[in-house]
Amino acid sequence: MHTIKDVARLAGVSPSTISKYLNGGNVREENAKAIRDAIAALDYRVNPFARSLKTQRSRAIGILLPDISAPFFGTVVTALDKTLRERGYHTLISCYSANHALERENLRYLLSTGVDGLVYIPEDLSAEEFYELTANYSVPAVQIDRVIQGVASDAVLVNNADAVYAATAELIRRGHHRIGLISGPKSVSSAKERQVGFLRALSDYDILFDEELFFSNEHTFATGYQGCEALLSLKNKPTAIISTNYDITIGLVTAIRDMGLHIPEDVDVFGFDCKDVCTMMKSPIPVVYQPEQKIGQTAANYLIERLQGYNGQPRTTRLECSIML
Amino acid sequence: MHTIKDVARLAGVSPSTISKYLNGGNVREENAKAIRDAIAALDYRVNPFARSLKTQRSRAIGILLPDISAPFFGTVVTALDKTLRERGYHTLISCYSANHALERENLRYLLSTGVDGLVYIPEDLSAEEFYELTANYSVPAVQIDRVIQGVASDAVLVNNADAVYAATAELIRRGHHRIGLISGPKSVSSAKERQVGFLRALSDYDILFDEELFFSNEHTFATGYQGCEALLSLKNKPTAIISTNYDITIGLVTAIRDMGLHIPEDVDVFGFDCKDVCTMMKSPIPVVYQPEQKIGQTAANYLIERLQGYNGQPRTTRLECSIML
DNA sequence: TTGAAAGCGCTACCAG
DNA sequence: CTGGTAGCGCTTTCAA
DSSP, X not given: OOOHHHHHHHHTXXXXXXXXXXXXOOOOHHHHHHHHHHHHHHTOOOOHHHHHHHHSOXXXXXXXXXXXXXXXXXXXXXXXXXXXXXXXXXXXXXXXXXXXHHHHHHHHHHHHTXXXXXXXXXXXXXXXXXXXXXXXXXXXXXXXXXXXXXXOSEEEEEOHHHHHHHHHHHHHHTTOOSEEEEEOOTTSHHHHHHHHHHHHHHHHTTOOOOXXXXXXXXXXXXXXXXXXXXXXXXXXXXXXXXXXXXXXXXXXXXXXXXXXXXXXXXXXXXXXXXXXXXXXXXXXXXXXXXXXXXXXXXXXXXXXXXXXXXXOOOOEEEEOOEEEO | OOOHHHHHHHHTSOHHHHHHHHTTOOOOHHHHHHHHHHHXXXXXXXXXXXXXXXXXXXXXXEEXXXXXXXXHHHHXXXXXHHHHHHTTOEEEEEEOTTOHHHHHHHHHHHHHTTOSEEEEOOSSOOHHHHHHHHTTSOOOEEEEXXXXXXXXXXXXXXXHHHHHHHHHHHHHHTTOOSXXXXXXXXXXXXXXXXXXXXXXXXHHTTXXXXXXXXXXXXXXXXXXXXXXXXXXXXXXXXXXXXXXXXXXXXXXXXXXXXXXXXXXXXXXXXEESOHHHHHHSSSOOOEEEOOHHHHHHHHHHHHHHHHTTOOOSOOEEEEOOEEEO
């Protein structure tokens, strides 16, 4: 592997001139040509470590998220990666598997790695912890999908409450009065907002909320499955159930099938995040669809602006979900 | 941000001793304690750029893949990330969106970034190109899911031919004699192997292969959808169709639903990769399930061995798929 | 516009 | 076991 000195020697100029050329400075055309040739001849590439040691920037963005196997996160990450890459940044992904200890550890690790910015989907961190962990790194962060209460950073969210409100209202319009909700952990802001939308719709339609009809746990297949079993074994069971995430939806539908019940005759269902799967079914399930690409793009742009020196107040974007009936 | 010199000063030892301590060398317990205290007091962290400049290693592994939104890749990546992280490596993901130009560009980029190793799911590179691009970096690579013909690297694959053979045989046993196959690009080795398994089963059961029943294109929803339309509009249409990937399966099932047909009465279907979705359905679809976690773990271990100096012949692991009926 | 030289923070050698 | 020191490859003054 050749160094900048080799190029300098071959091109007949000094290393500083090569550096200037490499970083877009003005170089006499005659020299520029010699440098181009030398670089090509030696197949020279800058050493990223040396450059980063000097500049203290890595042009890498860390993405910290709970799970990457769900299509929702996969699509968001793909969009993030694409947008960032177009601007010369690459992405460093760290997945904490919804494990709270790992969430802290991986955040620490990602930061220690020298990333220039952070995209974060939090689950169990407090604002104090977040500030403590990030204190020594002045790294811009953008939270997506959910936020830690009290952390003032850019954020890209969706209108969770409105989306679930609309889903609930639709089921009520279809004649349902006992509606169950299976939702993620109460500590997760998006799950909480989805719950709020649910309650608001019930209230607006003069339906008394029955605590029994609310099931909350991790964002997993098992939660969907067990939540369904629990709700449908109630004395006074719901006639419809709303899911609030991809895995929960799959678990819910599977449980209904395993119980020998039919959608929508025996139980009606509102899905979340799994547009393709829900619309694929023999009797398609209505579903809340989040603008996954847009979330990734917006977050990437926020970050890039910060990295270019923008220093204004934290901003929040709320994107609209679509309801596919 | 403090440096190793600050720690040395505070602990009353030299920077070399700090370095030794940091890298697991022997240090007198008395000094070790002073160093520990100093590190804690200053909240010192090693500068990864300086370390990498010196050692020329980044402890980062690049993962280059065509797509990350499908659960199959997401799960494989999660397993890779987990295993590598446990061994002190982090992952740098680059997604080329099944775009051939981007595949080359991102490979180049990932390498230039200074990764220590590479996990690669190739799609359109020739062996010559691969060797040319990687020539200047002596970086161990492991191919997964598929391989480039002629590239001698470690590889982790599944028994594609056997899996599709089993699927085909099962459909034949169920009484089907005209079976369609919707498969990925012929340039992709795993797609080719799946086709081979299909043909072998037909042949073993004395069924003449009809070229009309074979549809091949990108690994997308659209391919599944259009393939289904094409196959089912044949004069002599198939009574069953085999899919060979997650997105194709979803597209295929959606098309069948859109045509007003029923599974399995009108067409029987064999799914691929989407275990949860296929087993969720009212009449569950049989499906080929790849050991996603195992693929990631095995690949990570191959790489780690190479990074620790193992220098033997390239190895290939063929993992078994499960057939869920 | 160009070049000389300092130095980013760390590791590794070698001498003690 | 410890410490002094050279130097990894680059960028960035500053002077010419």
